[in-house]
Amino acid sequence: MATPPRSGVPLAWPEQPGDLPRQFTSRDSLERELKQLFPQAEGGLSPIEGGRRRAEELLTRIQPQRYGKGRNFLDGPVTRLSPYIRHGVLTLAEVRDAVFRRTRERQSSEKLINELGWRDYWQRLWRQLGDGIWHDQEALKTGHASNSYASDLPDDIATGSTGLACMDGFIAELHSSGWLHNHARMWLASYLVHWRRLRWQVGARWFLQHLLDGDPASNNLSWQWVASSFSHKPYIFNRSNLERYSGGRFCSACCLRDRGCPFEASYEDLDSRLFQR
């Protein structure tokens, strides 16, 4: 199906040789031209469209009252505003005010405001730490030496063919859309760092390549939180947690549904299996 033309807003000054194009007959032609202009960039466009118009549409749909209870579910009422916030299409202050406009009693909007606070917090830390966000903030609490973690992204992860329906599903979504639900990011990061014993920086770099909201501060410091170099203990999950918050959609279709799931265990068992303490 043909998509409508993509025209840049008109400029009040003349074009110069070397200016990049601002008129395209369709989204497909935008994609084709970008592939030529940026030949080193992998893949195609995301189904998620950039721009203020789309951001404002999403902003009219936020549900602060349902957010607190539902945000951990993959199909829960999260805003999907992160790519627009990351690139300042909307400022955090504008989102804050939109939440305020929908708030009659403070308590029901507290969780969403708190999550906006996480972004502000990571940005403040970035200003303080600079490129230090690429280094461990503290020693790992896993009992493993940092040099025992691998430095290359394994092929089955790069291609989304681990055989685990959940992880392969998240990887496919990361690659095709460039957006993942927070819980999926946590599970995928935890799997890479703790089950596959990969350096968190390897995963962080890979995420930044693909995430439309890819932000070195939010991303790297969240990876450090999962890894335990910026938290009191490593973050892990088990099958019943993933199955619950994903509505069972991955497990029911997984080859390892009946045996061999590496996440099927109690937290105590996983803790002693994965860590040396």
Next chain:
Amino acid sequence: MKHPILWIHGEALGPSNPALVAYPGRPAVFVFDTALLEGATPAQSLSLKRIGFLYECLLELPVTLRRGDVAEQVLAFAGAHGADGIVTSAATDPRFKAICRQLEPHLPLQVLEPEPFVVLEPEPNLGRFSRYWRQAERAVWAQWATAPGPR
């Protein structure tokens, strides 16, 4: 500055960009930073999805698009428009400061602050989120108390 150009960067691709607000109609430029796209920084080269997302955001703004070394391109754009200065908005990425240092010897540079999420005095302790939030939550919600709208 009477006739500056505006330098728009990837942390402020919306109409509330304070440079666009302060100088409406002035020539503005965004530069796709080739070094960044190709992975010269600790981050890896960017996928086409990310570039496409930025591009679509930029098409909705009055801004010329260029590609190459950011400081070089911004200065060339300023030259082409006979500008007497450069106006931009503050950014968190440390690359921003490095680029500002390259621009400053050539033209006056004005860096405008976007509206903050919350203003905190004294500077909060960032050791853990909970510390920061104890101070910030009160200040954010104090703004709700004064915000217009239904209650």
